[in-house]
Amino acid sequence: MNQSIPVRQTSSLTKSSCQHCSLSNLCLPLALDSDDMNRLDEVVNRDRIFNRGERVFTQSEPFRSCFAVKSGAIKTSVITEAGDEQITGFFMPGELVGLDSMGDGIHASTAKALERTSVCEIPVEQLEHLVQTLPGLQHHMFHLMSQEIRNSQQLSVLLSKNTAEERIAALLLSLSSRFQRRRLSPTHFNLPMARNDIANFLGLAVETVSRVFTRFQNQGLIRAKGRDIELIELEALQAMAIGNSQT
Amino acid sequence: MNQSIPVRQTSSLTKSSCQHCSLSNLCLPLALDSDDMNRLDEVVNRDRIFNRGERVFTQSEPFRSCFAVKSGAIKTSVITEAGDEQITGFFMPGELVGLDSMGDGIHASTAKALERTSVCEIPVEQLEHLVQTLPGLQHHMFHLMSQEIRNSQQLSVLLSKNTAEERIAALLLSLSSRFQRRRLSPTHFNLPMARNDIANFLGLAVETVSRVFTRFQNQGLIRAKGRDIELIELEALQAMAIGNSQT
DNA sequence: CGTAGGTTTGAGTCGGGTCAAGAAATGTGG
DNA sequence: CCACATTTCTTGACCCGACTCAAACCTACG
Numbered sequence: 001m002n003q004s005i006p007v008r009q010t011s012s013l014t015k016s017s018c019q020h021c022s023l024s025n026l027c028l029p030l031a032l033d034s035d036d037m038n039r040l041d042e043v044v045n046r047d048r049i050f051n052r053g054e055r056v057f058t059q060s061e062p063f064r065s066c067f068a069v070k071s072g073a074i075k076t077s078v079i080t081e082a083g084d085e086q087i088t089g090f091f092m093p094g095e096l097v098g099l100d101s102m103g104d105g106i107h108a109s110t111a112k113a114l115e116r117t118s119v120c121e122i123p124v125e126q127l128e129h130l131v132q133t134l135p136g137l138q139h140h141m142f143h144l145m146s147q148e149i150r151n152s153q154q155l156s157v158l159l160s161k162n163t164a165e166e167r168i169a170a171l172l173l174s175l176s177s178r179f180q181r182r183r184l185s186p187t188h189f190n191l192p193m194a195r196n197d198i199a200n201f202l203g204l205a206v207e208t209v210s211r212v213f214t215r216f217q218n219q220g221l222i223r224a225k226g227r228d229i230e231l232i233e234l235e236a237l238q239a240m241a242i243g244n245s246q247t
Numbered sequence: 248m249n250q251s252i253p254v255r256q257t258s259s260l261t262k263s264s265c266q267h268c269s270l271s272n273l274c275l276p277l278a279l280d281s282d283d284m285n286r287l288d289e290v291v292n293r294d295r296i297f298n299r300g301e302r303v304f305t306q307s308e309p310f311r312s313c314f315a316v317k318s319g320a321i322k323t324s325v326i327t328e329a330g331d332e333q334i335t336g337f338f339m340p341g342e343l344v345g346l347d348s349m350g351d352g353i354h355a356s357t358a359k360a361l362e363r364t365s366v367c368e369i370p371v372e373q374l375e376h377l378v379q380t381l382p383g384l385q386h387h388m389f390h391l392m393s394q395e396i397r398n399s400q401q402l403s404v405l406l407s408k409n410t411a412e413e414r415i416a417a418l419l420l421s422l423s424s425r426f427q428r429r430r431l432s433p434t435h436f437n438l439p440m441a442r443n444d445i446a447n448f449l450g451l452a453v454e455t456v457s458r459v460f461t462r463f464q465n466q467g468l469i470r471a472k473g474r475d476i477e478l479i480e481l482e483a484l485q486a487m488a489i490g491n492s493q494t
Numbered sequence: 495c496g497t498a499g500g501t502t503t504g505a506g507t508c509g510g511g512t513c514a515a516g517a518a519a520t521g522t523g524g
Numbered sequence: 525c526c527a528c529a530t531t532t533c534t535t536g537a538c539c540c541g542a543c544t545c546a547a548a549c550c551t552a553c554g
Contacts, residue, residue, distance in 0.1 A: 078400060082490035086404045100397055103390030108397050128389070132382055139375060143350030145392040150347055150355050152399035153325060157333045159406040160450025164542065195501065203407025205543055210502050226501080226551080242329040411510065442533060452511055457534050473519075473533080501550070512539080519532065524525100 017041045026094025026181060027068045028140065036134050043130060045121035050113035057098065059110040065121045066098030072117025073192035076100075076109045077200075087201040089151070090114070090193060092178045099148045102141075114192045159203045162242070167202040168212045170241040172222070176231060187234065191227040264288045273341025273428060274315045275387070283381055290377060292368035297360035304345065306357040312368045313345030319364025320439035323347075323356045324447075334448040336398070337361075337440060339425045346395045349388075361439045406450045409490055414449040415459045417488040419469070423478060434481065438474040 018024050019037050032040065045065075050056055056067055059079060067074075074091040088109055091097045100108045102124065131138045158167050180186035191198075195213075199206040216222045221237055223230040231237060265271050266284050279287065292312075297303055303314055306326060314321075321338040335356055338344045347355045349371065378385045405414050427433035438445075442460075446453040463469045468484055470477040478484060 078404065080404055080408060080490070082408070084408070086408060088400045088403065100393055100400065102393040103386055103388070104393055108393070109400075128382075128386060131385065132379065135375070135379055138378065138385070139350050141350070142375070142388070142392070145389070145396065146347055146349040146351055146355070148396050149392065149399055152396055152403060153333075153335045153347065153356070155403050156335065156399060156406055156450075157325065157327055159403055161327065161329070161331070161333060194499095196499095206501080207503085207544085208542055211542095214502075242327070441531095453533080454512085454535080455510060458510090461534075495554105497552105497554090499550100499552090501548100503548080504546085505544105506546105507542105507544080509541100509543090510539105511541090512537105514536085514538105515534105516536100517532100517534070519530100521530070522528085524527090 018044065021070075023068075023070065023094040023182075027096055032134065032136055036137070039130060039134075040137070043123060043126040045123070048119050048121050050117045050119070052113055052115050054113050056111040056113065056117075056119065057107050059107050061107050063098070063101040063105055063107045063124065065123045066096055066102070066127075067111070067119040067121055068096050069093045070118040070120060073114040074111050074117060074119075075114055075193060075197060075201075076111045078109045085200065087197055088155075090175075090197075090201070092175075092192075093182060095178075096144055099145050102145060114197070164202075164204050164208050164212050165215070166241055167204065168198070168209065168216075169237045171198065171202060172229065172231060173234075173237055173241050176234075187231045189229060191229055194227075265291065268317075270315075270317065270341040270429075274343055279381065279383060283384070286377060286381075287384070290370060290373040292370070295366050295368050297364045297366070299360055299362050301360050303358040303360065303364075303366065304354050306354050308354050310345070310348040310352055310354045310371065312370045313343055313349070313374075314358070314366040314368055315343050316340045317365040317367060320361040321358050321364060321366075322361055322440060322444060322448075323358045325356045332447065334444055335402075337422075337444075337448070339422075339439075340429060342425075343391055346392050349392060361444070411449075411451050411455050411459050412462070413487055413490055414451065415445070415456065415463075416484045418445065418449060419476065419478060420481075420484055420488050423481075434478045436476060438476055441474075 017037075018028060018041050019034070028040075047070075048067075050072075056074060057063075057065075069091050071093055073093075074097055075087050076089045076091065076097060077085045077087045080086055088100075089097075091111075097111050097119075098107070127141075131141055158170055162170070175189065175191070176186040179189050193201075195206050195209050198204075199209045202209070213222070213224050217224055219236075221231075221233045221240075223232060264284075265275060265288050266281065275287075294317075295314075297319075303321060304310075304312075316338050318340055320340075321344055322334050323336045323338065323344060324332045324334045327333055335347070336344075338358075344358050344366075345354070374388075378388055405417055409417070422436065422438070423433040426436050440448075442456050443453050445451075446456045449456070460469070460471050464471055468478075468480045468487075470479060
């Protein structure tokens with residue numbers, strides 16, 4: 001295997017790259033050839049670590065990068081004019097955070113690590129430049145952003161049409177499928193977020209979330225001990241969610 | 248009473264173009280030079296007319312184009328798995344419809360004309376191609392799409408945190424500012440949508456919408472006769488939309 | 495340990511949904 | 525242009541899901 005140009009051979013062993021990242025099929029499910037992939041690699045700032053509660057970025061500050069979650073979990077939120085926080089999304093490994101500010105100079109939301117979290121930072125200026133030359137990447141960015149729109153629409157549907165039980169069932173199933181994408185158990189996992197966050201995200205009171213969890217448990221649909229969740233009756237939950245939304 | 252005027256002869260002289268469109272500063276607030284603008288003109292399919300109730304595009308059908316509203320108004324909606332309709336947005340002249348499906352092969356929503364509406368059709372394949380060569384246009388697309396994400400997030404906030412009165416006040420003010428952008432009266436306009444649509448969009452019952460309208464009227468905040476709306480106390484409405492319950 | 499934040503449970507209240515029935519606007523055909 | 529049908533809008537009465545308030549219970553961590 002004689003390569004004519006042995007680029008980045010120094011790092012290929014020790015440093016991770018998009019090519020070898022186990023999550024690349026999630027955050028980059030596109031056919032970039034090895035060359036293009038290298039160019040992407042060059043602009044990505046890897047292995048940034050945030051502890052629980054630390055901010056990845058902050059609303060109304062300059063928007064310079066978006067972030068791909070490698071491990072851990074992130075919540076994004078906006079501060080409403082009334083002054084309270086509204087969580088707009090949870091982001092798991094393989095998912096991109098910050099798309100709500102693409103093409104805008106200012107962050108529209110704040111991102112906080114829910115647990116110890118590592119991310120890849122992608123500077124937008126360089127990303128936009130790269131996109132110019134890689135049609136596949138451009139299409140992929142459009143895809144990711146439109147998906148973000150659809151996710152948010154789904155959330156709106158959930159909030160405007162569904163009961164507390166339905167919302168929580170939908171959230172559990174959304175998390176379930178996202179764990180499954182990563183080849184983790186879809187029926188037994190740890191919630192990365194507090195009841196409070198769930199309540200805020202789903203437009204409910206904490207007490208209601210708590211009550212629904214115990215109700216589900218009493219009905220034998222789930223087993224929940226703190227953040228340790230086991231989904232027992234998947235079909236029943238799906239029926240309840242009436243359409244598993246990608247929340 | 249006047250007889251139908253002979254159909255417009257589409258002379259190339261009078262043919263509208265993006266450059267001369269009065270809405271171009273809304274849907275294209277970017278610095279494209281004359282040359283680039285011409286290239287955009289070439290791919291845009293102008294003057295498509297839809298009557299009230301007609302579909303511009305339909306959910307789960309192939310996604311080929313997005314649309315810029317020239318006159319009239321459009322609502323977009325998704326069909327939930329429960330089978331009912333959820334309106335995801337209203338689109339006024341100068342606004343782009345269909346971004347929730349960019350980069351996806353399938354329409355995620357259905358768009359219907361709320362009244363007689365004319366639109367510019369923009370084929371996405373050619374748009375994506377054009378974007379490759381026009382960095383300014385790419386940035387603008389990102390901007391529009393991220394704005395769409397933020398709009399949807401705003402809706403989520405409204406649905407999860409605000410009362411019926413606050414939601415309706417917010418919608419009225421949103422419409423108001425959108426009329427104002429077009430140099431129309433921000434305080435006196437016609438609602439393009441039915442009460443039913445408002446209720447669906449805001450996650451309320453029609454009866455509640457009706458009640459709030461009359462309550463606003465009794466409080467002297469607005470004057471409403473059918474779809475004819477006059478905003479009397481803008482500041483009071485703004486205070487209410489913020490969630491400013493004087494406690 | 496002890497303290498703070500997170501979680502659960504109970505009791506009481508209310509905003510907004512549902513059901514029902516008119517009133518008004520809009521459409522249709524003669 | 526009018527009578528009728530149909531949709532849209534309004535108003536009233538009643539009820540329920542989820543919120544608020546309040547208090548106790550965990551569990552993590554310095």
